[in-house]
Amino acid sequence: QKEVEQNSGPLSVPEGAIASLNCTYSDRGSQSFFWYRQYSGKSPELIMFIYSNGDKEDGRFTAQLNKASQYVSLLIRDSQPSDSATYLCAVLEISGSARQLTFGSGTQLTVLP
C-alpha cells in the first residue's frame, strides 16, 4: 500500500525561528508533491508544490525534494504565530489512467509568541 508519512507532532517553535516539517513517501514513481496548510475547522489550502529535486523558495517557505531518498520537506523561516496550523504533505500517484492525491496525516505546528 502506498503511503505518505509525517511526524504528527505537535511541533513547537518560538516566534522567529525556523520550523522544519518532514514527509516521506513510498511510491518511488511519484512526480508531484504538495504542501497544504489547514487551520482548525477549515479546509486545506495549498502553500507550495514541487516537482524537481532540490529547493524551491516562495517567500518565507522553502520546499525541498529528494526523490532518491523519497523525502520532501517544508521549511518556514521567521515563523509567526499565524503559521500555527496543521501542515499536510500530499503526493500525486499515477497508475495507468488512475490518479490519486495521497495525504499524510499532517504535522501540527505551534509557533509560540
Place this chain on the structure above:
Amino acid sequence: ETGVTQTPRHLVMGMTNKKSLKCEQHLGHNAMYWYKQSAKKPLELMFVYNFKEQTENNSVPSRFSPECPNSSHLFLHLHTLQPEDSALYLCASSQEVGYWNTEAFFGQGTRLTVV
C-alpha cells in the same frame, strides 16, 4: 474563497435518512474529488471524477453514492449511514494536464454528524 463551493456546511442526519452533499467548482477544472477527513486520521480519498467519468472508488461503502452530472458539479448521496461516518467531507478540484495535475483546490467542507 477558493472557487470550490460546498453545501451544506453542516448536516445532522439520522441513520435512516437520505441526504445529499453538493459541490460546485468555478475554476474550469476537469477533475473533482470527494475526501473524508476524520479526527486524527489522514485525508481519505473516496471518489475521483475526471471529465465526468469516475476513475477511482477507494472501496467506499455503497451507502455513499457519487454523482457527477457535468464537470462543474459533484454530488455525494448519503443513505443509511452509520455514526462512524461522521466526519468532515471535503470536495476538491484540479486540472489534469498530461502527466501532471495542478494543485487541488478544496471547498470549505461539510461537517456531517450521524445520530
